[in-house]
Amino acid sequence: MKKKKENSNASGLKIIPLGGLEQIGMNITAFQYEDSIIVVDCGLSFPADDMLGIDLVIPDVTYLKDNIDKVKGFVITHGHEDHIGALPYVLRDINVPIYATRLTMGIIENKLTEHNLMKKTKRKVVKFGQSINLGDFRVEFIKTNHSIVDAAALAIYSPAGIVVHTGDFKVDYTPVYGDAIDLQRFAEIGKKGVLALMCDSTNAERPGFTPSEKTVGKTFDTLFEEHKNTRIFVATFASNVDRVQQIINTAYKFGRKVAVEGRSMVNILDTAIKLECINIPENTLVDLDQMKNYPDEQQVIITTGSQGESMAALSRMANNMHRKITIGAGDTVIFSSNPIPGNEKSVTKIINELLRKGADVIFQDAHVSGHACQEEIKLIYTLIHPKYAVPVHGEYKHLKAQAKIAESLGISKDNIFILSSGDVLEVSEEQAKVAGRVPVGAILVDGLGVGDVGNVVLRDRQHLAEDGIMIVVMSLDRASGELVAGPDIVSRGFVYVKESDELIEEARRTVDDALQACLDKGITDWGKLKTTTKDVLGDYVWKKTKRRPMILPIIMEV
Amino acid sequence: MKKKKENSNASGLKIIPLGGLEQIGMNITAFQYEDSIIVVDCGLSFPADDMLGIDLVIPDVTYLKDNIDKVKGFVITHGHEDHIGALPYVLRDINVPIYATRLTMGIIENKLTEHNLMKKTKRKVVKFGQSINLGDFRVEFIKTNHSIVDAAALAIYSPAGIVVHTGDFKVDYTPVYGDAIDLQRFAEIGKKGVLALMCDSTNAERPGFTPSEKTVGKTFDTLFEEHKNTRIFVATFASNVDRVQQIINTAYKFGRKVAVEGRSMVNILDTAIKLECINIPENTLVDLDQMKNYPDEQQVIITTGSQGESMAALSRMANNMHRKITIGAGDTVIFSSNPIPGNEKSVTKIINELLRKGADVIFQDAHVSGHACQEEIKLIYTLIHPKYAVPVHGEYKHLKAQAKIAESLGISKDNIFILSSGDVLEVSEEQAKVAGRVPVGAILVDGLGVGDVGNVVLRDRQHLAEDGIMIVVMSLDRASGELVAGPDIVSRGFVYVKESDELIEEARRTVDDALQACLDKGITDWGKLKTTTKDVLGDYVWKKTKRRPMILPIIMEV
Structure with a gap:
């Protein structure tokens, strides 16, 4: 207890969500106490509607890379993609051991095999009730229920105090496989005094209790x-x-x-x-x-x-x-x-x-949710009785709904934190506050490419998707600067050329006239010729069709 | 009555949905009796997710164009886009009078003004209870309730018998504006004997009654x-x-x-x-x-x-x-x-x-639906007591749900018709059957272009959206057939070039080698050079990135 007090005055515990709060999925949270960092979950998310052509999205783990010497391991709550899916990508840079329950590890190992990472990755299967020591942390795996077997909550013991992270969970008194959620252990830990509860918010808008599987x-x-x-x-x-x-x-x-x-x-x-x-x-x-x-x-x-x-x-x-x-x-x-x-x-x-x-x-009635509704959330809060509430897992409206529940249970508004990814929440017995930011972001995976599709490429894809592309090619004579071939227009995704020969031909003449006018005036600067092409063709096409295809002038020198 | 019998033996009434059954929206149905055609509604639908860049979708009215001399007018049930939105486009070819209730016509007139069609279009505002004669048809407008004021059901009187079309409706005993749905008139018409009921299926999966506005x-x-x-x-x-x-x-x-x-x-x-x-x-x-x-x-x-x-x-x-x-x-x-x-x-x-x-x-509880639930649908069936049931307005699962309701009310399965757009349903006292097909389709509107974006353009847009485009330009000498400039590669929406200079440069060399090999062998056929470029570059890019951008070779002759 003495050590705890001293340390919490010194630095306290840092909770740093690196993803999962601006979107559904991509759950990953770092816990740091001085020189020890543990990472809870490492999920992917699926691309938003405007991320054209993207296969999946993984978190930016720059913060972990920058502190690689401190990172002790990944502690995984359960085997769903939004909690494990980014592991094969992140492990390339952050090659630390993985701790998980049996089925969770089985599913992770399928992924590692697929990515040829089995030999390189240390893994340890943890049983419910068992704890692992990771630097200044001890992490205990607690049995919960969810829509996948072997889901765990985590009790994270640090010198600054205990944080309980529920993972995704529900309360199922009559589960199909294995035991019910270990409510007695939740109560015991609650009795010890818990600093912060990070609880699943997915169903926090729904009253009542989720039915048993x-x-x-x-x-x-x-x-x-x-x-x-x-x-x-x-x-x-x-x-x-x-x-x-x-x-x-x-x-x-x-x-x-x-x-x-x-x-x-x-x-x-x-x-x-x-x-x-x-x-x-x-x-x-x-x-x-x-x-x-x-x-x-x-x-x-x-x-x-x-x-x-x-x-x-x-x-x-x-x-x-x-x-x-x-x-x-x-x-x-x-x-x-x-x-x-x-x-x-x-x-x-x-x-x-x-x-x-x-x-x-x-298509009705043959399903139940795997997430806790309001009464279950209240139950966990009441057993854990945390000082601080940090709602997790859900969109902003779900986090907000859980915050309201926490408030209704007597937790003061000042002790409830709806975090953004990248926030550094410093927590101690004395106080909790967002004390800084670390870099975070979403890295897009497209085929084999990880992070090589950025905003420029996405914007281009959106533009191409909307109205297609018109390519204007021309050849300039190196010596004279004269147009020796073209301009020719090739379009894709704009209008089907056979249906619009006339439009394209008139557009071509318009561009040709404008280019000749430039060249006649002695303007041979490629930048100016390209700008002229874009402007003239863009105006013409907008006037005729009310569309804005991407216009791409290409000049060749012969 | 005598006339009716004779005629129904001769040809019967044809009900021809030209849209609205394969998608939500785009409601338009032709009714034909010998040389008279009337058209109920003329709606648009909004583009499906894969119709990239499309603004809206309107029905193909080739059948009406081919029978333009017979078309007597548009009869409109209410002023929602999915019932009136295609009018400004369709009127260009099918310039016949429009009949609608007051607010419906007011909203239509806003559209006509916008499209500069007011002067060219005959219009008549119809009151509830009033009938209009259109060739062999008489159409009576009956008051209903819906999420827009002045919604009407239609009783369509033909020599072959009566068809009642509900339009979109609900039963609201305490409407905000105007009267409740005219159930007495529904009952009266039902008493006369109704051949077919075409009833709104939108909420046919929902039990009970939609609450009052x-x-x-x-x-x-x-x-x-x-x-x-x-x-x-x-x-x-x-x-x-x-x-x-x-x-x-x-x-x-x-x-x-x-x-x-x-x-x-x-x-x-x-x-x-x-x-x-x-x-x-x-x-x-x-x-x-x-x-x-x-x-x-x-x-x-x-x-x-x-x-x-x-x-x-x-x-x-x-x-x-x-x-x-x-x-x-x-x-x-x-x-x-x-x-x-x-x-x-x-x-x-x-x-x-x-x-x-x-x-x-x-975001909850401050809304009620504008469509009839199961008990309301049963009420209308019971008042109208039709011989045939033709569920309309909804996706297939909604039509199917209404068919089940109709069956539960004692209408024989053989007398229930779930139609597809383009089906010609011939109806008479003696029998009803799908007796043919007319051409139907969805015409895409993009900017000012109506129908100029077809499948080829859409497929191109999807391809461009997925992985972008790589353009390979080269100049061939007219006389010698030699490559005098290029191949150069320009990409958009693929990878951001600055991040991938090497990849693009190696791709360029690969294409260059392949082209030189062709030219060395005396192959100068443009088609073959383009195919070689596509194959070689496509393979290279797939191997390196697992992506398939559109590849567009452009050859210029100088």
Whole structure:
């Protein structure tokens, strides 16, 4: 206790979110006490609508690079992409050990294998209740419930005090696999005195309690009973092993065989089987190829694609583009998922497609959330009884909603911090304040390129997407400075040339006249010729079409 | 009755949807009896996500053009874009009279004025209960309720029988303006015997009854009471005149002045005032410029932008980009709207932005739908008691949901028709069947161009958006066929050149080598040189970056 007091006066604990607060996903938070840094999670996020052509987005970890000697390790809460997805990219620069529970590590190892990083990366599987020492920190893994098995909350012990980070969680008193969230341990730690609680805000706008995952199992029983004579497809999230377990349980009850389709689904199921996180009755799981040996009413196909992703298995099976299976009249398709915000339209599209094919589609009531609603959040706050509240995981409106909950529980407004990525929150018994900023940002990954697509490229893509491009090529004679070929205009994404020969030809003449006028006046400066081309052609095209294609003059010297 | 029998044997009535069934919006349906055609509605739809750069989408009316001598007029149900928006475009080819109720016509006339079509277009305002004769048809306008004033259902009397088309509707027993839906007239017509009912399916998946628009007024009273000391902004749909009326009523009750912001909002309000569809207490409506003369607690600003549109007034006021007003701490913003499917993310974005600015944001409970839920649909079916059911207005899943309702009310499956755009449904007392197809399609409008952006251009835009473009220019000597300049590579939207000089230079050398090899072999055919360039550069770039930019070789001859 004495040491704690002294140290907190000296420097205190720094909580530094490096991502996750300006967007859904990309969760990564550094905790620093003097010369020790630990990093909780290392997630990716998916590109926003205006990030054209981008595959995924990872956090800028410049701060960790600059302090690489202090970084002790990654401590991972659970195996979802928004918590582990950036690891293969970040590990290239920040090669420190990874600590995670069993299934979480299994999924991480799939990624490391894919990126050829297994040998280079130290890993340690941690059990619930177990602690690891990392420099000045001790981190304890606490059992929680979530939409993936083996999710953990973290109690982070530092000389300045304890921080509890819930990760993504819900309270499930009757989980499908393993134990309920370890509320007793939350209470014990709360009794010790907790400096700060960083709690999942995803469902903080929703009143009440999220139902148990087990309720979905009952729904499956009912739905299978109602559709006894049809082939059944269930679309769900690949990582929701408990959901898959329940589908298999119900299938077994009704004497059906189960096949699993979609690469990510197969991968995670393999890992779950290997790690014994799922319990499959003998002779229930069959290969998709063998399904043809069974009548429709003995088949269940669990598939990816519940978000309407056009390349996922469900979409391909609905559009006759799957090499083995086509969904059609008489089939039943259960969506065991909700659309993630932004995916509503693509989910509706595939539902319409399936209905049009004659399938029976069930897209309500076969899903529960994996995140805590308001009453669960209140429960955790009450058990932990923190001095400071730092809502995490969610958009600003969700963080704000949790802040309101914290306030309603008696935490003073001054002790609630809605942080931005890059904020340095210094916390001690005496006070907490945002005491600085570190560099943060989103790095775009496109194909093999990490960070080589910046704002200029994105703006160009947006411009190209909007109205296409007009390229004006011309050749100037090196000696005389005269135009010896061109200007010629080539367009793409503007108008289809055959439909608009006249427009293009008149545009060409307009540019030609303007260029000749320049050259006649003795203007041969390439910059001026290009500017003239852009201005004249831009004006002409806007007047004629009210469009602004990108205009790209190219001068060759011969 | 005799005539009817004879005629229905001869040819029957044709119902031909020319749009509106494959997408939300673009509602337009032709009704043909021998040499008479009438067209119900003429709407636009908004571009799908993959229609890059497209402003709006209008129906292909080739069938009407081919039968222009038979077309008697447009009969419009109400003044929403998805029912009137294509008129200014379609009228250029199909210049026939327009029939609509008062406010509907007022909004149409705004459009015609904008497109300079007022003088050329015959128009007739029709009252509820009134009928118009159009060739072999008589069309009666029946009062309904919807989220816009003056919405009408149509009873279409033909020698083959009666078709009732509800338009978009709900049942509101206590409407804000004017009368409740004329259920008595629906019943009377039902008694006569109705051949087919074409009923709004938008909310056919929702059980129960849509609440009265008046309930929103009560919500406003409560919210204004709770936020007595702040400036209040209300964002809603420009066309919902009743909603604006209720906001004004509540503002007046609380001694507040009202200003209206956003071009479409101002336009429709002006029209509604002119046509006396709205009742504004004296000295309540003030100019936005004058608002500064009143304290915050006496201000209400009604604004567009409830869908998070980045250029609308709300967004500009939230982002300090509005020239007169900035929303900030202490302001209250009420969203009196629900996100239209596909807009969820942009709505959430602006909510987060407003919260971050310190505004209090209310985005639930201050809206009701304008469409009938299941019990209302059942009511209309029961009053009309049609022989055939033709669900309209909605995506496939909504049409299917209404079909299920119709079945549950005893209409045989064989008498329910879920049509596709272009289907020709022949209906008579004896039978109904899809007896043919007419050409239909979606015509893309981009700037001034109508239909000049086709699939090739869209595919190019998608390609450009995904990975950008690499342009390879070179000059060949006319006489010798030798390369006298280039190949040079210019890229846009691929990688920012300064970050990737080496990559581009190596790519250039690779192309150069390949071209020289061709030329050395005596290959000077431009097609072959271009193909070689595309292949070699494409392979190189894919290998190095896993991207596939558009590659455009341009050869100049000098």
